[in-house]
Amino acid sequence: MSVRKAAIHHQLIDEFLDQVCKPVKAKEMHPDIRQEITAHLEERIEELISEGMTEEEAVRMAIARMGSPEEVGRQFHQVHKPRTEWTLILLLALLIGIGLVAMLAMQTALEDNDRVSNAGFFEKKAVFGIIGLVAVAVIYFVDYRKLQAYSSYLYFIVVMVMLLAKLEGVTISGSGSWFVVGAVSINVPMTATYLFMITLAGMIRPREPKSSSFLIKIRTFIKELFVYLIPGWLYLLNPTLPAFMLYVSGLSALLLFAGKWRTWLAYIVGMAAAAGLMLLYGTGARIEYVTNRLLAYVDPASNPDANFMAARSLEAIRSAGLWGHGFGVKNDRLGYIYSDMIYTYLIYSLGWAMGLLIAFAFAALLIRAAGVVSKLSDPYGKRIVVGVITILSVQFGWNMLMCVGLLPITGISLPLIGYSTFSMVVDMAAIGVILSVYRRKDIFASRPTMQSE
Structure with a gap:
């Protein structure tokens, strides 16, 4: 030997x-x-x-x-040693706490409304908040890197679930493709946006070397583009405009972050063409509803009735003052105060101070999460965080801006705070993924220099 x-x-x-x-x-x-x-x-x-x-x-x-x-x-x-992003955890806890306060206010404000008086906003929020915390803890300890080898299989599963939701899902609030399991309603397209970000983050490959033949480059380009376009087409077929917007935004961030701007440009053109055809030849109340909302935002005078929610939202915010009209105050003119208009209602009841607190808390959470990317050495982990941050940022930014009249109202809820059950768990789990990636940022990185006497 x-x-x-x-x-x-x-x-x-x-x-x-x-x-x-x-x-x-x-x-x-x-x-x-x-x-x-x-x-x-x-x-x-x-x-x-x-x-x-x-x-x-x-x-x-x-x-x-x-x-x-x-x-x-x-x-x-x-x-x-594993690292914990404690600031991110504290900001998550703060937002969940604000969400619980909001649900208590909802129950007070709607206690005389027969349709929603027994909804149990606070209780359900608390229960699913606990479930979300368990999900965060479990995901935190799971090694995310093991998923990369199965990205293609997971992508196929998510696509199949999207198709099943299209064929067998139920319609809630004018939007199809929901699964209902007991008392839990699952918005499949919205949930799939995060899953697609994780799977596609593992499927993005480096560009073909310059020495590769033109045919090989074209074949790879078309293959990748086709993979990216399939989910977009599924979103348009459902149709779920908010989920479609989130998917387009998230994948755009992934492609641009990976330096694939040509693929991104072709992808945007393909999605724009598909969306245009859907709007021109699509049928159904949902397409007409969304189209009217968008046209009313561009030209309010063309259809004043279609833009009434934005007008009432601005009216409520302007009347709030610094401290608002009081905890749990009623507002019969403002609809969907437990979902789309939760940000408006919290400002109306608790004032501009609460609105600023929510804005600063979300901004701090997103900035802190974005800072994780700069500390990572694993490209796969970086892409996952970029995709997840983009989905959260678009939801947060769009909801706030639509409440103040700067963007059209499209049904995008405020993450973590609005009345949601399974969706809140999904948003919390997405933050758990960021924490999992950060936890392993120093594993398989630099090693201490070995010295002997």
Whole structure:
């Protein structure tokens, strides 16, 4: 047996490696740590043997010069230990807390409304908030990197679920493709936006090298474009304009972040053409409803009735003042105060101060999440965070801006705060994915320099 093989299997080395790895909580790093230390020891052992030592003496001397195994292990642990983004967690808790306060206000404001008086806004929000926290905790400890190898399979599953929702889903609030399981309503297209971001983040490949033939580049380009267009077409077929907007925004961010601007441009052209055909030749009340909303925003005088929600929202905000009209105050002129108009109602009841608090909390959460990207070395993790942040940002930004009349009202709810059950769990789980990526930012990154005396 060669000196190198003998060293690898030497009992003393194995015992030393076991002691080094014991303080390192990132167990994923143990194989790499063992391999690195073994290679370093082998090199030193060969030098000592060449100086005249026996193998046994060389092994013992090399290990002794490494120093205390506990200290070496602590050094590795400091470099590779899991990280927690506590600020992100605190901001998430703040927004969930505001959401619970909002639901208490809803119950007070709507207590005389027979249709929604027994809805149990606060209780349901609290229950699903707990479920969301469990989801965050579970996802936090799951190694997201294992998903990348299965991205294509997960993509196919999500596409199939979207098709099933189109064929078998129920219609809620004028929008189809919902699954109802007991008391839980699942908006499949909205949920799928996050899933598509995670799967496509793992499917994006580097550009073909310049040495590749033109036919290979064209074939790869068409194949990728087709993969990106399929979900967009499914969103248009449902049709669910808010989910379609989120998907287009999220994938645009992924492609541009990956430097694939040509693919992005072709994708935007393809989606615009498909959306145009849908609006021109589509039928059904939902298409007509969305079209009227968009036209009314562009030209309010053309259809004043279609823009009445925006007008009433502005009216409520202007009358609020700094501290609002009081907790749980009624507003019979403002509809959907528990969903689309929750931001408007919170300003109306608790004032501009509450509106600013929500805006600053969301902005801080998104900025903090965006800061995670700059701290990552894993391209797959970076793309996941970019996609998730984009989905959250568009929801937050669009809802706020539509409430103040700067964007058309399209049915995009305020994440985490509005009355939602399963959707809130999904939004929280998405933040859990960001926390999972951040937790492993220093794993498989730099290693402490190995030094021997």
